[in-house]
Amino acid sequence: MSLSRREFLAGLASVALVGCSRKTERPITGGFVDDGGARGHRLRDRAALPSPRRTVRVPVVIVGGGIAGLSAAWWLRRGGFRDFVVLELEEQAGGNSRWGENEVSAYPWAAHYVPLPGRKATLVRALFEELGVLRDGAWAETALAFSPEERIFRWGRWHEGFEGALAETAAERAEFGRFHERMAEMAATGEFTIPSALGVRPSALDSLSIEAWLAREGFRTPALRWYVDYACRDDYGALARDTSAWAGVHYFASREEEEGPLTWPEGNGWVVRRLLERLDGHVRTGAMVHRVERRGTGARVLAGDTEYLAEAVVWAAPSFVASRVVEGAPPVDFAYSPWLTANLTLDRPPDERGAEPAWDNVLHDSPSLGYVVANHQSLSTHRDRSVWTYYLPLSHLPPREGRTLLLRRSWAEWREAILADLERAHPDLRRCVSRLDVMRMGHAMVRPEPGFLSSPARERLRAAEGPVFYAHSDVSGLSLFEEAQHHGVRAAEGVLRRLG
Amino acid sequence: MHVALFLTVLLIAACGLIYELVAGALASYLLGDSVTQFSTVIGTYLFAMGIGSWLSRFITRGVVARFVAIELMVAVVGGLSSTLLFLSFAYTDSFRFLLYALVTVIGIFVGLEIPLLMRILRARYEFKDVVANVLTFDYLGALGASLLFPIVLVPMLGLARAALLFGIVNAAVALWSTWLFRETLGGARRMYQAACVGVLLLLGGVMAGAERITRTAEADIYADQVIFSRNSPYQRIVLTAWRDDLRLFLNGHLQFSSRDEYRYHEALVHPGLAALPGARRVLVLGGGDGLAVREVLRYPGVREVVLVDLDPEMTRLFSTHRSLTALNQGALNSPRVRVVNADAFQWIARSAEVFDFVVVDLPDPSNYAVGKLYTTTFYRMLARHVSRDGLVVVQSTSPLFARTAYWSIVRTLDEAGLRTWPYHLYVPSFGEWGFVLAGRAEYSPPTRLPPGLRFLTPAGVPQLFHFPADMLPVEAEPNRLNDQVLVRYYGRDWERIHR
Numbered sequence: 001m002s003l004s005r006r007e008f009l010a011g012l013a014s015v016a017l018v019g020c021s022r023k024t025e026r027p028i029t030g031g032f033v034d035d036g037g038a039r040g041h042r043l044r045d046r047a048a049l050p051s052p053r054r055t056v057r058v059p060v061v062i063v064g065g066g067i068a069g070l071s072a073a074w075w076l077r078r079g080g081f082r083d084f085v086v087l088e089l090e091e092q093a094g095g096n097s098r099w100g101e102n103e104v105s106a107y108p109w110a111a112h113y114v115p116l117p118g119r120k121a122t123l124v125r126a127l128f129e130e131l132g133v134l135r136d137g138a139w140a141e142t143a144l145a146f147s148p149e150e151r152i153f154r155w156g157r158w159h160e161g162f163e164g165a166l167a168e169t170a171a172e173r174a175e176f177g178r179f180h181e182r183m184a185e186m187a188a189t190g191e192f193t194i195p196s197a198l199g200v201r202p203s204a205l206d207s208l209s210i211e212a213w214l215a216r217e218g219f220r221t222p223a224l225r226w227y228v229d230y231a232c233r234d235d236y237g238a239l240a241r242d243t244s245a246w247a248g249v250h251y252f253a254s255r256e257e258e259e260g261p262l263t264w265p266e267g268n269g270w271v272v273r274r275l276l277e278r279l280d281g282h283v284r285t286g287a288m289v290h291r292v293e294r295r296g297t298g299a300r301v302l303a304g305d306t307e308y309l310a311e312a313v314v315w316a317a318p319s320f321v322a323s324r325v326v327e328g329a330p331p332v333d334f335a336y337s338p339w340l341t342a343n344l345t346l347d348r349p350p351d352e353r354g355a356e357p358a359w360d361n362v363l364h365d366s367p368s369l370g371y372v373v374a375n376h377q378s379l380s381t382h383r384d385r386s387v388w389t390y391y392l393p394l395s396h397l398p399p400r401e402g403r404t405l406l407l408r409r410s411w412a413e414w415r416e417a418i419l420a421d422l423e424r425a426h427p428d429l430r431r432c433v434s435r436l437d438v439m440r441m442g443h444a445m446v447r448p449e450p451g452f453l454s455s456p457a458r459e460r461l462r463a464a465e466g467p468v469f470y471a472h473s474d475v476s477g478l479s480l481f482e483e484a485q486h487h488g489v490r491a492a493e494g495v496l497r498r499l500g
Numbered sequence: 501m502h503v504a505l506f507l508t509v510l511l512i513a514a515c516g517l518i519y520e521l522v523a524g525a526l527a528s529y530l531l532g533d534s535v536t537q538f539s540t541v542i543g544t545y546l547f548a549m550g551i552g553s554w555l556s557r558f559i560t561r562g563v564v565a566r567f568v569a570i571e572l573m574v575a576v577v578g579g580l581s582s583t584l585l586f587l588s589f590a591y592t593d594s595f596r597f598l599l600y601a602l603v604t605v606i607g608i609f610v611g612l613e614i615p616l617l618m619r620i621l622r623a624r625y626e627f628k629d630v631v632a633n634v635l636t637f638d639y640l641g642a643l644g645a646s647l648l649f650p651i652v653l654v655p656m657l658g659l660a661r662a663a664l665l666f667g668i669v670n671a672a673v674a675l676w677s678t679w680l681f682r683e684t685l686g687g688a689r690r691m692y693q694a695a696c697v698g699v700l701l702l703l704g705g706v707m708a709g710a711e712r713i714t715r716t717a718e719a720d721i722y723a724d725q726v727i728f729s730r731n732s733p734y735q736r737i738v739l740t741a742w743r744d745d746l747r748l749f750l751n752g753h754l755q756f757s758s759r760d761e762y763r764y765h766e767a768l769v770h771p772g773l774a775a776l777p778g779a780r781r782v783l784v785l786g787g788g789d790g791l792a793v794r795e796v797l798r799y800p801g802v803r804e805v806v807l808v809d810l811d812p813e814m815t816r817l818f819s820t821h822r823s824l825t826a827l828n829q830g831a832l833n834s835p836r837v838r839v840v841n842a843d844a845f846q847w848i849a850r851s852a853e854v855f856d857f858v859v860v861d862l863p864d865p866s867n868y869a870v871g872k873l874y875t876t877t878f879y880r881m882l883a884r885h886v887s888r889d890g891l892v893v894v895q896s897t898s899p900l901f902a903r904t905a906y907w908s909i910v911r912t913l914d915e916a917g918l919r920t921w922p923y924h925l926y927v928p929s930f931g932e933w934g935f936v937l938a939g940r941a942e943y944s945p946p947t948r949l950p951p952g953l954r955f956l957t958p959a960g961v962p963q964l965f966h967f968p969a970d971m972l973p974v975e976a977e978p979n980r981l982n983d984q985v986l987v988r989y990y991g992r993d994w995e996r997i998h999r
Contacts, residue, residue: 141877144982147868259982356868379845379877381869382734382810 052307066095069316071488099269108267118256158354195486210248237337247448339444445479513641552611571674579667732813774946788814790828879916
């Protein structure tokens, strides 16, 4: 009896085919939801822009309807000042806190939580007191992330918690312990505050990357290095080797509260919604500002076919746009991290192994950060359908190449890449997802590279005394809710001083 | 002739590997932790094969006859292995012992096979060909078995019948061997053939009944006859009966036994409700079995009972099934009762109704989803539905087995701004069980109870509030939506008991 090699291989292949054959899949709908990129690029490409057909006189124009711009507006209103308008390029205000909603849940497009503000973050506390989230010193339990807060997929199954699943050996646990001690020492210097402007001073830490700093301090285990790298990708969209050590330390040494964070189904969109309710009538969306010029002591702002004659301008859009649009704007050389986010609608829970579904579901061996379950903050005990927000910083490429990749790939290609990434943790995911929408953000957040603290451009933007005040979070170099709010309010105060 | 001989090698190698895979898979399936189960099963098995190979040296005469005998024994032990293991898991406490004993015995027999066969073949072929061919077919058989097992055998036959099928193959190989080696066996041949046929009949018979045996064993867990089982979108509902004992299991957890549920439900309802003579409206959260409602309906003063249970399948079953409506005395069909199928948290968040007495009879806080119904936020929201002098009673797991979890529930109610009166009782099918009464006003135990109770007496109620030393309060944090300590306490407490 003999079996030829060819027959054997053919037999194996047929077994393999039987094993792999897929059930018929139902289609997954969706597409790209971003459109601002194309509009923004008209500015870059100096496309023909309309000439003004009507003139509006308004004392204050706020350019940009993200957290910085809305915070500036909130602060003006809080002080009783009503003569301002907010101009937003997109059809929806919110910037990085934009949100969406479908029949299953509201969901975020980017920023999805605010860490519990410490004592120094007085403005954040003031806002949340006004919104009823902080009452008599107690946080509303329904706004705090529900248990279980996070889990991590590693070794083929989900593990509850974060550090517990990362630090497995005694050596790793010891190193995490030493790392947290080191961060507590750093926190005690008072240099790492939120908002950062309260504590920041020139620092030697800013001259090297956080990766180099870890090596210098003798932190060697891959577990800890992965943890720090993850933190940099999460907060800055950059790898540890591209992140300033000062910014890396800031992530770990600036938070005072153990509890938290605050979150809502639509992420920070919840805060935007509350702010928009308070700013009813002040916000114009779909308004692309293409020129800001000095006019006497004030400024002339051109948006679409409208000319605004203002006494002061709050520039709360990314600062690199100002250098193209605003007359006399300081040139900036910041790097911006490109990001991709996606919202997946699931009609039933997918298969999985290990710990229960959490709010934040992190994939260990992935370029993505994993996904956040938008309707985790629900009081129901039973959940059939859900919306997942998937986060992918394109941090492994230089920003420019990342942006090219972002635009070059089709929606179907991104869909396949995202599903393939998640399928490792949920093998039957395709049979659960009915919709997958993708948002591409070429300049999602400013990147705090080594040397960013001593950047003269940042200093010039911050010191501007009008008529244009710069309020975007890139002025601080850290793309955080608290930074955007701080600079928005700072700019609003500058405006009020100027107007007397 | 020689192809047939080597085919024998291939088949017995496949059988050997199947028994090993069955044992490993069954152990992972029943005990969990597949890495440990597969490692220890494979290790034990290979070691036992080594013992078998070593023992083969002591067989000096009648090698062919011994070979056939060993084949038959492997067929019996291996073929029945998984059925025996299923039954032992269901009905005995010695599953692990039997597992390793069976793996060792099968391993020793399988270890004997190849050395004996090689010795038989040595007389007929050159030694180098014997070694090469026997080992080649041995490994090929192993490959075949390892591919067949997950792709065909487990999905189509299940573990019990897969093992039986290969037992039959083993016995068939033995029968075939008596023909292949007929000259060597001589006169004993008839006897061996009869034995082979006997084993084939035995295994065939068990295989025919295997389905029923494993179904019984799988339903072991429910030691009694399953009279109803259904998967609703929310849970698996199983009802078992044995003589006059009716039992309800949700996702495998016992909810009640009709023999002693009166203790549980009388103690759940009457210490609170009998102390509220003016109670008109009662809310029951969970408790789709209608047994708490049955107790509530003993009070003629109660005009309306609202029952909120997530699962329509449960409330439908308990308002239509004859032996169940007999048990809850048709409580769910009473005109005084309104059944709402909704998520308890969502319902109390939306509703504006106010009640004099609230019964919270929800599943134990064994996961974060159910744990939400034991949080400060839930109790604060619930308190808004309770009249000023009204009371809430909460099913609170066992203060003996899950002591920290129990006192954490008490702490959580305290934290939500309610006064609490913890109490407990003994329910034979559950063990020591705990409840917590909570409210804003004063509470004193009732002096009168409705007629017809089988467990509670007016004198007995105050005694429920006495906690012996091993159930006294322990340090525990309140359970919050954003930090569900209770689920961790509960897991830890019960794990300690089960170890």
